[in-house]
Amino acid sequence: MQPLRDVGWPAAIPPIDRASIVPIYQQIYEELREAILTGTLPESTRLLPERVLAERLGVNRSTIVHAYRDLVADGLIEQRVGSGSRVARQSGHPPRKAGVPWWVTLPPWRVGAFPQVLGELAATHHGTRISFVQGVPPFEPSPLDELSKSFERVAGDPDYVLSYGDSEGHAPLREAIAARMRARGCSTEPREIMVLTGSTQGINLVAQSLAEPGDEIIVEQPTYPGALLIFQIAGLRAIPVAVDDEGMRVDHVEAILRTRRPRFIYTMPSLHNPTGVTMNADRRERLVTLAQRAHVPIVEDDPYGVLATPAAPPLVAQSSDYVVYLSTFSKTIAPSLRLGWLCAPRTIYERLLLRKQSIDMATSLYVQAGVCDYLSRAYDAHVVRLRDELTARRKIARDAIAKHWPKTIRLSNGRGGFYLWATAPREMRARALLDAAERNGASFLFGEAFFAGSGGDHNFRLAITPVTHEQLIEGIRRIGDALAMTAAR
Amino acid sequence: MQPLRDVGWPAAIPPIDRASIVPIYQQIYEELREAILTGTLPESTRLLPERVLAERLGVNRSTIVHAYRDLVADGLIEQRVGSGSRVARQSGHPPRKAGVPWWVTLPPWRVGAFPQVLGELAATHHGTRISFVQGVPPFEPSPLDELSKSFERVAGDPDYVLSYGDSEGHAPLREAIAARMRARGCSTEPREIMVLTGSTQGINLVAQSLAEPGDEIIVEQPTYPGALLIFQIAGLRAIPVAVDDEGMRVDHVEAILRTRRPRFIYTMPSLHNPTGVTMNADRRERLVTLAQRAHVPIVEDDPYGVLATPAAPPLVAQSSDYVVYLSTFSKTIAPSLRLGWLCAPRTIYERLLLRKQSIDMATSLYVQAGVCDYLSRAYDAHVVRLRDELTARRKIARDAIAKHWPKTIRLSNGRGGFYLWATAPREMRARALLDAAERNGASFLFGEAFFAGSGGDHNFRLAITPVTHEQLIEGIRRIGDALAMTAAR
Numbered sequence: 021m022q023p024l025r026d027v028g029w030p031a032a033i034p035p036i037d038r039a040s041i042v043p044i045y046q047q048i049y050e051e052l053r054e055a056i057l058t059g060t061l062p063e064s065t066r067l068l069p070e071r072v073l074a075e076r077l078g079v080n081r082s083t084i085v086h087a088y089r090d091l092v093a094d095g096l097i098e099q100r101v102g103s104g105s106r107v108a109r110q111s112g113h114p115p116r117k118a119g120v121p122w123w124v125t126l127p128p129w130r131v132g133a134f135p136q137v138l139g140e141l142a143a144t145h146h147g148t149r150i151s152f153v154q155g156v157p158p159f160e161p162s163p164l165d166e167l168s169k170s171f172e173r174v175a176g177d178p179d180y181v182l183s184y185g186d187s188e189g190h191a192p193l194r195e196a197i198a199a200r201m202r203a204r205g206c207s208t209e210p211r212e213i214m215v216l217t218g219s220t221q222g223i224n225l226v227a228q229s230l231a232e233p234g235d236e237i238i239v240e241q242p243t244y245p246g247a248l249l250i251f252q253i254a255g256l257r258a259i260p261v262a263v264d265d266e267g268m269r270v271d272h273v274e275a276i277l278r279t280r281r282p283r284f285i286y287t288m289p290s291l292h293n294p295t296g297v298t299m300n301a302d303r304r305e306r307l308v309t310l311a312q313r314a315h316v317p318i319v320e321d322d323p324y325g326v327l328a329t330p331a332a333p334p335l336v337a338q339s340s341d342y343v344v345y346l347s348t349f350s351k352t353i354a355p356s357l358r359l360g361w362l363c364a365p366r367t368i369y370e371r372l373l374l375r376k377q378s379i380d381m382a383t384s385l386y387v388q389a390g391v392c393d394y395l396s397r398a399y400d401a402h403v404v405r406l407r408d409e410l411t412a413r414r415k416i417a418r419d420a421i422a423k424h425w426p427k428t429i430r431l432s433n434g435r436g437g438f439y440l441w442a443t444a445p446r447e448m449r450a451r452a453l454l455d456a457a458e459r460n461g462a463s464f465l466f467g468e469a470f471f472a473g474s475g476g477d478h479n480f481r482l483a484i485t486p487v488t489h490e491q492l493i494e495g496i497r498r499i500g501d502a503l504a505m506t507a508a509r
Numbered sequence: 510m511q512p513l514r515d516v517g518w519p520a521a522i523p524p525i526d527r528a529s530i531v532p533i534y535q536q537i538y539e540e541l542r543e544a545i546l547t548g549t550l551p552e553s554t555r556l557l558p559e560r561v562l563a564e565r566l567g568v569n570r571s572t573i574v575h576a577y578r579d580l581v582a583d584g585l586i587e588q589r590v591g592s593g594s595r596v597a598r599q600s601g602h603p604p605r606k607a608g609v610p611w612w613v614t615l616p617p618w619r620v621g622a623f624p625q626v627l628g629e630l631a632a633t634h635h636g637t638r639i640s641f642v643q644g645v646p647p648f649e650p651s652p653l654d655e656l657s658k659s660f661e662r663v664a665g666d667p668d669y670v671l672s673y674g675d676s677e678g679h680a681p682l683r684e685a686i687a688a689r690m691r692a693r694g695c696s697t698e699p700r701e702i703m704v705l706t707g708s709t710q711g712i713n714l715v716a717q718s719l720a721e722p723g724d725e726i727i728v729e730q731p732t733y734p735g736a737l738l739i740f741q742i743a744g745l746r747a748i749p750v751a752v753d754d755e756g757m758r759v760d761h762v763e764a765i766l767r768t769r770r771p772r773f774i775y776t777m778p779s780l781h782n783p784t785g786v787t788m789n790a791d792r793r794e795r796l797v798t799l800a801q802r803a804h805v806p807i808v809e810d811d812p813y814g815v816l817a818t819p820a821a822p823p824l825v826a827q828s829s830d831y832v833v834y835l836s837t838f839s840k841t842i843a844p845s846l847r848l849g850w851l852c853a854p855r856t857i858y859e860r861l862l863l864r865k866q867s868i869d870m871a872t873s874l875y876v877q878a879g880v881c882d883y884l885s886r887a888y889d890a891h892v893v894r895l896r897d898e899l900t901a902r903r904k905i906a907r908d909a910i911a912k913h914w915p916k917t918i919r920l921s922n923g924r925g926g927f928y929l930w931a932t933a934p935r936e937m938r939a940r941a942l943l944d945a946a947e948r949n950g951a952s953f954l955f956g957e958a959f960f961a962g963s964g965g966d967h968n969f970r971l972a973i974t975p976v977t978h979e980q981l982i983e984g985i986r987r988i989g990d991a992l993a994m995t996a997a998r
Contacts, residue, residue: 041784041921041932042751043964046730050751054764080935090962094748122804122831123856127721159667168664175657178648184844217706217847217869224868232616241535250867259583262531262539275543295530315611342611355673356874367612378739379713379868380706384876385845432530443530446569473579475532 036077044079049087056096056107067097067105150495152464152482155293155438156355158413159488161405163353166398167390174389185385187377189215189361193392197361200395204326205333207340208363214373215383218360219323222346223247223286224379225362225372226319227254230344231283238276238285240268242441242470242479244293244321247286251472256283258472263292265433267299270307277314284317284344290325290332294470294481295441296434298332308338318343323351323360324437327407341365349391351438352403357387410436413484413492420493424500426507440482448506450480456502462495525566533568538576545585545596556586556594639984641953641971644782644927645844647902648977650894652842655887660879674874676866678704678850682881686850689884693815694822696829697852703862704872707849708812711835712736712775713868714851714861715808716743719833720772727765727774729757731930731959731968733782733810736775740961745772747961752781754922756788759796766803773806773833779814779821783959783970784930785923787821797827807832812840812849813926816896830854838880840927841892846876899925902973902981909982913989915996929971937995939969945991951984 036044055061067073070088074081088105091097098108174180188194194213201208216222223246231237233255239247241260251258259282261272268287276282287307289299299307311318320335320343336345340363348360364372376382417440421431432441444450450466457463467479482499484492525536544550556562559577563570577594580586587597663669677683683702690697705711712735720726722744728736730749740747748771750761757776765771776796778788788796800807809824809832825834829852837849853861865871906929910920921930933939939955946952956968971988973981 039919040753041919041930041968042730042753043932043967044935046749046751046964050758050761054761057764057768086963093962120804121856122806123854125804126719126857126860127724129718129860154673156671156673159671162667162671164665164667164670167670168661171660171664172657175660176653178651178653181653181656181843181845182645182648182651184643184645184839217873220867221869229618230615235616246866246870249863253864253867260535262535264529264531269539272539272543275546279546315609315614317611350673354670354875356670358869358871358873365612367610368615371615371618374738375742377735378709378742380710380847381735382847384706384847384873386843387873387876430528430530441530443532446533446572473582474575475535478532479530 036079045083045086045090048077048079048084049090052087052091053094053096056091061107063107063109065107067107069104148461149458150462150487150491150498152462152484152487152495154486155351155483156486157351157353157406158409158485161402161409163394163398163402166402167353167394170393170397171386171390173393174386177389180389181386183385185382185388187373187382189213189383190385190388190392193388193395194361196392196395198363200326201334201336201345201363204331205337206345206363208336212340212363212366212369214362214364214369214376215388216346216348216360216362216376217358217380217383218350218355219321219346219348219362220246220250220360221376221379222344222360222362223250223319223321225375226284226344226346227251227256229371229375230317230368231256236280236282238273238282239472240287240292241472242294242467242476243286243472244288245469247321248470248472251286260472263295263297265297267292267297267303268307270299270303270310273307274310277310277316281314282316284319285311286319286321287335288321288323289335290322290328291435291437293324293437294439294465295432296437296439297432298328298435301332304332304335305338308335308342311342312339320345322347326352326403327410328436329407329411336363341367344368352406353391353394353399357391359383359387359391407436410438410485413489414440416489416492417482417484417496420496421500424497425503426500428507429503438483438485440484442480442482444478444480444503446478448503449477451477453480453499453502453506456506457499460498460502462498462502464499525568534572534575534579537566537568537573538579541576541580542583542585545580550596552596552598554596556596558593637950638947639951639976639980639987641951641973641976641984643975644840644972645975646840646842646895647898647974650891650898652883652887652891655891656842656879656883659882659886660875662882663875663878666878669878670875672874674871674877676862676871678702678872679874679877679881682877682884683850685881685884687852689815690823690825690834690852693820694826695834695852696826701829701852701855701858703851703853703858703865704877705835705837705849705851705865706847706869706872707839707844708810708835708837708851709735709739709849710865710868711833711849711851712739712808712810714864715773715833715835716740716745718860718864719806719857720745725769725771727762727771728961729776729781730961731783731956731965732775732961733777734958736810737959737961740775749961752784752786754786756781756786756792757796759788759792759799762796763799766799766805770803771805773808774800775808775810776824777810777812778824779811779817780924780926782813782926783928783954784921785926785928786921787817787924790821793821793824794827797824797831800831801828809834811836815841815892816899817925818896818900825852830856833857841895842880842883842888846880848872848876848880896925899927899974902978903929905978905981906971906973906985909985910989913986914992917996918992927972927974929973931969931971933967933969933992935967937992938966940966942969942988942991942995945995946988949987949991951987951991953988 070084074084097105099105194210198208198210227250236257239258240263262269336343345363428445430443465481467476559573563573586594588594683699686702687697687699716739725746728747729752751758825832834852917934919932954970956965
């Protein structure tokens with residue numbers, strides 16, 4: 021083959037390799053690209069017309085068209101009717117500070133105080149300190165006897181263990197979940213269910229799929245720190261709305277919606293984390309009506325709702341079009357399973373599913389099959405026992421607080437669930453209290469973690485579940501001592 | 510309390526609730542915000558000076574400072590030295606097409622042909638069709654006997670099942686993984702390991718954490734479709750570089766790096782998916798040297814490397830600073846476990862960890878503990894058996910192809926692993942061939958799925974693992990019939 025230097029083909033071109041697994045158009049594309057990038061073909065060099073080059077190389081004209089089209093897409097050549105193809109001006113991307121190690125020039129990454137908080141939430145706690153930090157279910161009542169039987173049943177089945185499974189989730193599990201949601205007053209169909217590794221994954225899918233960086237969303241104040249981290253990483257701007265003893269201040273949501281169009285409203289209406297409050301019936305109805313009128317969807321995070329007594333139907337029961345529902349088995353069976361789900365209208369299901377696939381392809385089918393078996397045999401009875409245990413713990417904790425804490429510490433109107441949310445007087449900062457408590461051998465989570473922006477300095481959260489009954493009383497007594505010491509200073 | 514309408518306090522203000530769990534500064538902030546958003550306090554209204562308002566409400570001045578500061582941050586008020594605080598001009602966000610259902614006005618979402626491809630990769634295949642689609646390990650040799658024993662050992666332990674576990678992963682598993690990487694010539698330390706739900710999750714973490722939308726990256730052509738989906742969702746622009754029988758064309762990478770600064774180079778150097786080729790030693794050394802010189806990190810995806818014979822040391826063995834390494838147990842134990850890992854320099858570990866936490870908090874501790882037990886007893890012997898099985902299958906497949914397929918179908922120089930990559934003559938399109946094969950009762954994945962942008966029309970991939978030996982031969986025969994039919998037309 022004759023060199024084509026004069027008309028825009030690098031001199032040193034190796035012959036086209038027809039036996040190669042690299043398609044011919046790509047071989048041509050890459051050779052031309054290398055020649056342009058290295059300056060062998062300088063700016064404005066005229067390339068051979070497609071037909072001529074095809075003839076000289078002995079390939080179809082469409083092969084050259086294909087290669088040139090890709091070079092145009094890369095901005096490497098320009099095509100104009102009448103004057104053919106020329107090498108484009110190589111503005112290029114200015115090299116990012118050449119000579120500096122790559123990890124110094126990474127994109128900006130602003131996550132503020134989150135590493136500390138999330139580390140605490142996810143960390144395993146050892147030692148003699150009584151830790152009220154993590155929202156894990158109590159060791160008693162234990163699901164482990166029945167759960168290990170369920171896993172034994174599925175562990176030997178290659179169809180469960182040696183497959184990826186569908187990204188949407190294991191079909192029988194989606195049916196079992198939908199049936200339980202229908203029992204709570206929803207009209208859920210299995211095809212609206214997607215199995216996830218937890219409701220946190222659902223928040224991530226929603227934040228990344230339903231909004232763009234710079235968009236506004238409405239969040240409760242205080243709220244789940246994991247959600248705040250996700251929104252911050254997604255570049256969303258959280259408009260906080262206060263939670264009082266009847267739940268989210270829906271009148272404030274209404275005011276905001278008069279002039280703004282947030283992408284969604286993130287709320288935990290039942291046994292809210294961290295306050296434990298449950299939104300009253302009037303506000304629930306008003307919130308969904310507002311969402312429908314303003315065409316703003318609600319993201320209902322419901323990890324604890326099934327543990328409420330009396331149980332309120334989820335918001336999604338009022339509208340399956342305007343509510344994306346998230347829940348989990350982390351609080352009712354075991355967090356280590358990493359198993360949760362979302363229920364979304366079919367209008368956005370595919371969008372969420374693709375992002376789920378891009379995150380982990382599918383949730384563990386082995387775990388799904390095991391839990392599906394457990395649901396069919398033992399789950400509902402376990403939830404009843406767990407609900408009773410939480411009621412008992414709440415009474416023990418409130419009695420101990422009445423005995424050991426000063427009256428100046430106010431508790432929110434928690435109706436159940438895993439947490440107590442306390443407000444200290446203005447002069448007492450929760451971080452100072454935590455320091456004193458840790459010296460006394462007890463720990464909890466300080467309030468700032470639950471606030472978008474500033475606030476929460478005088479609040480703290482106690483998880484009443486990760487300890488024994490005795491530790492619950494003793495830990496509250498230790499915090500009482502810390503309160504006395506902190507107030508005295 | 511006296512209404513302050515004239516000087517910028519809404520008339521209808523409810524009294525401050527000192528017993529509320531909502532902090533006082535937030536009550537003030539929200540009331541003012543509602544008043545501004547609803548127009549009760551119009552633009553330019555002067556707010557009371559902080560000190561005056563604090564006196565009237567009987568709160569600390571710092572409480573008002575705090576509330577005003579948050580209003581400034583929201584862009585709702587402006588503060589100027591000398592003239593105090595005024596309601597800012599409310600440009601607001603123009604409401605997005607009011608009256609249109611919310612799912613119609615979602616952010617743009619361009620993922621092209623991926624839903625179809627990913628659905629195929631993750632879907633469970635039923636029926637009588639012989640499917641060569643999914644890259645799952647063969648049913649024999651089975652890890653299930655020993656694996657279920659391992660899970661039995663950990664299923665009853667509340668420390669494993671009733672905890673979240675550390676986001677970084679189970680410490681003994683991180684040690685076991687690091688030890689195995691050291692045995693392959695790396696200098697890996699456990700603190701560089703992060704346990705993931707699979708190597709796909711690692712690609713996601715890297716794409717979202719190390720680059721920004723619009724950034725360029727280098728990918729192999731062809732490459733793993735899951736990676737292409739992730740890069741597309743992350744808004745990254747893939748610069749494709751051909752793979753030939755000796756691996757990635759590193760000379761092309763060199764040419765690109767002369768003028769561009771891609772954020773990273775994504776490569777699968779050992780038993781590359783889909784071609785099965787392994788990058789030769791010269792190219793490996795040159796690639797890492799190039800990366801170091803240009804300060805561009807390499808993302809080494811290595812799901813299959815441990816199955817290679819002879820095994821090449823991973824790229825990360827050459828440089829732990831310039832290579833982020835990803836791998837998985839999906840191909841060597843079971844995909845249903847959703848268990849993989851990354852090995853990253855400490856310079857970027859925290860950044861990746863926070864995003865991992867925002868995706869799923871942590872990988873299942875139950876699964877991690879079970880696999881950790883399995884690693885200590887049975888894994889290495891299983892990998893040896895699996896390697897032998899793959900060698901046997903490759904021979905069976907190549908023999909069947911020699912017998913049943915025309916010589917015009919070229920196979921890539923695959924050295925092992927799960928796949929055969931075929932190139933059909935120019936006049937035969939792989940999609941048409943797939944249609945014919947499916948009518949004959951066999952299926953595979955067409956080549957376009959593996960190409961960034963266009964290309965792959967004449968390529969197709971066979972996974973030789975998800976079938977029995979008999980099905981392997983029979984399926985290849987059926988595709989041979991389809992090839993004859995397609996060529997004849």
